[in-house]
Amino acid sequence: MRGHVPTPDRLADKMVEKLFRDNPPEDGERILYPGCGRGPFISAVHRYCDSNDFPVPEGVAVEIDPELYEDARKRHKDKEVEFLERDFLTDSDGLDKFEYVLGNPPYIPIEGLEEDEKGRYRREFETAEGRFDLYVLFFEQAIDLLSSGGRLCFVTPEKFEYTETTAALRRVLASSGVEEIHHVDEDSFEGLVTYPTVTVIDADGRNETRVVGRDGEVRDVDLPDDGSSWAAAVRGGEPDIETGVTLGDVCRRISCGVATGADKVFVMDREEAPPQLDDWTYPTTSGKQLRINDGPESGQVFVCPYDADGRLPSRDELGDFGDWASLYRERLEDRSCYEKGKQVWYGWHENPPMDDILQRKLLCKDVTEEPHFWRDDSGEVVPRHSVYYLIPEEGVDIEELQEYLNSGDAQAWLEANCQRAANGFLRLQSTVMKQLPVPEQFGHHRQSTLTAETG
Ligand SMILES: C[S@@+](CC[C@H](N)C(=O)[O-])C[C@H]1O[C@@H](n2cnc3c(N)ncnc32)[C@H](O)[C@@H]1O
Known part of the structure; x- marks a missing residue:
């Protein structure tokens, strides 16, 4: 039936x-x-x-x-x-x-x-x-x-x-x-x-x-x-969501994806990635791809020099990655965000918090006609700069949180509170998202954490 x-x-x-x-x-x-x-x-x-x-x-x-x-x-x-x-x-x-x-x-x-x-x-x-x-x-x-x-x-x-x-x-x-x-x-x-x-x-x-x-x-x-x-x-405009809990309270991180200054070098189709770089690649998605593919599976990968703790290895630890990156050294040193003497030429603008990024997470497009939140269940996707990623606190049900964020109440709140881009699209900044009221049930993890700490 x-x-x-x-x-x-x-x-x-x-x-x-x-x-x-x-x-x-x-x-x-x-x-x-x-x-x-x-x-x-x-x-x-x-x-x-x-x-x-x-x-x-x-x-x-x-x-x-x-x-x-x-x-x-x-x-x-x-x-x-x-x-x-x-x-x-x-x-x-x-x-x-x-x-x-x-x-x-x-x-x-x-x-x-x-x-x-x-x-x-x-x-x-x-x-x-x-x-x-x-x-x-x-x-x-x-x-x-x-x-x-x-x-x-x-x-x-x-x-x-x-x-x-x-x-x-x-x-x-x-x-x-x-x-x-x-x-x-x-x-x-x-x-x-x-x-x-x-x-x-x-x-x-x-x-x-x-x-x-x-x-x-x-x-x-x-x-x-x-x-x-x-x-x-x-x-009727901004919904009145009666709760003392915000999205910022129930997420340990709401951040923008990584900025490399040279996505043309670091991002490529999975089939084009040199096989010797397997250990250095992660699936990735841009905001536009999230929308087009209705999820984080884009078919592209990020070649990432950072290790799983977010540490940038020294040149002699780089192995195959170093040989590959050397081919693009000139191009990487030419990035506007690169400051010779202060930065490593193969590093990114900021050290990405890889230990947080490589978790099950929610993803959304930074500038969008209509807010929508997708889930990365693999925990392997390294989001690009046009994507926000949200890591829920331990004990918060990620699927329920996703359902709430895609509900009419959350959407209406975001529409009423987010800045507008020139074309009328919404900008989902993390400072605003952190203030989004969420139902009390998501705050219960705090209660249980406190009880566990004091008990
Ligand atoms: C949500 S149920 C509602 C049934 C009934 N109207 C009621 O309210 O109790 C939807 C009904 O649509 C039928 N259905 C699903 N696809 C259909 C189709 N393509 N053409 C005709 N009936 C379909 C299902 O078998 C089911 O009985």
């Missing part, structure tokens, strides 16, 4: 109310249930129409999984619904337009897709960008099938509001008309969906969007329609 996460009745009922709010169904109208699973939305629509004495719109329910399809058909055999066992994304033959679309699309990240599927989606969907998720394509396909003035209500994770890979989806949604974004309770799916969000599209191209926060606060906002992040608009 691909991406089957059933919707609890309580949430399904809430979504039906939103779908029909100020817009009750009329005779002859149609509703689409894409990826219908066992059909909780079909039941919810019937409950709502029966208790309000509204006509039930004619339904079409699409499900790819034969077992779920059979089960849904049996459960709802007495209802006004046509069931189709097919792939909603690749086969919309004969579906025509609908006044309503209601669903909880599958959450299947790109890693769960076959190569040929990925290629096909990339060709056919405007929103299949970068590391897309299937729910993004469900949005696009469903909006395509919405009649003018029709309404759609989906529950999905909230990430599409701010990640770079969902920029095209934000453009599609904004141009269609986002009526409401409701950040529903985190336990709506008993923890199976992170930050669940209900989105209502009213395909009349409206401008204002009602945002309902998890604390129940309601605001009307203008969402950007150019694909840029909605984080700040949805959260």
Whole structure:
């Protein structure tokens, strides 16, 4: 069963109310249930129409999984619904337009897709960008099938509001008309969906969007329609993150990657690195490569003269590295950062803290349209100058910290607090990042460290 996460009745009922709010169904109208699973939305629509004495719109329910399809058909055999066992994304033959679309699309990240599927989606969907998720394509396909003035209500994770890979989806949604974004309770799916969000599209191209926060606060906002992040608009600027703990408290280092003054000499494609330099090379990435490769694997290596403690060996300890570097001596002495007499010609501007760098770490681009944090699990990547690296304190869960840093709250805080570069991009300086509030849970490591020290 691909991406089957059933919707609890309580949430399904809430979504039906939103779908029909100020817009009750009329005779002859149609509703689409894409990826219908066992059909909780079909039941919810019937409950709502029966208790309000509204006509039930004619339904079409699409499900790819034969077992779920059979089960849904049996459960709802007495209802006004046509069931189709097919792939909603690749086969919309004969579906025509609908006044309503209601669903909880599958959450299947790109890693769960076959190569040929990925290629096909990339060709056919405007929103299949970068590391897309299937729910993004469900949005696009469903909006395509919405009649003018029709309404759609989906529950999905909230990430599409701010990640770079969902920029095209934000453009599609904004141009269609986002009526409401409701950040529903985190336990709506008993923890199976992170930050669940209900989105209502009213395909009349409206401008204002009602945002309902998890604390129940309601605001009307203008969402950007150019694909840029909605984080700040949805959260009303700088989020109020109640905590006494900052990122600086839970990281033992937040620093800029190494500056050599001659990356053209020290950085090369892995296949081009002379084999005798194996012991002197480390994988590396620039900020731009982090973004393009969606992670630190760039295929390039750094030839690094420093040992694992950050010490620069003397010329006679250099061996093969020394022979290789001598070929570039003139070029290295020509670096603007090189001061003859004060510096060693094959060294870098500053001794890199290799013992910190060679750890599991988080990486982010220094100047970016939208902040994003990746993980180097190998602990071997030596980041270049256009990358910041973050080494969490012992006891801080690096995966949870990464998830928080990529969350809407952290993104909105960074957008509100980071300096802007000339093109409107954000500069992620370490002094600012250190002040980013983080949930109390990340500070608990301090408590346990103190207890261990005093106990
Ligand atoms: C998150 S579940 C939600 C199911 C149901 N709507 C509910 O709310 O309980 C997503 C559903 O989409 C179905 N699905 C996944 N890929 C699909 C596709 N390409 N076409 C049609 N259905 C699909 C899954 O089998 C699953 O039942």
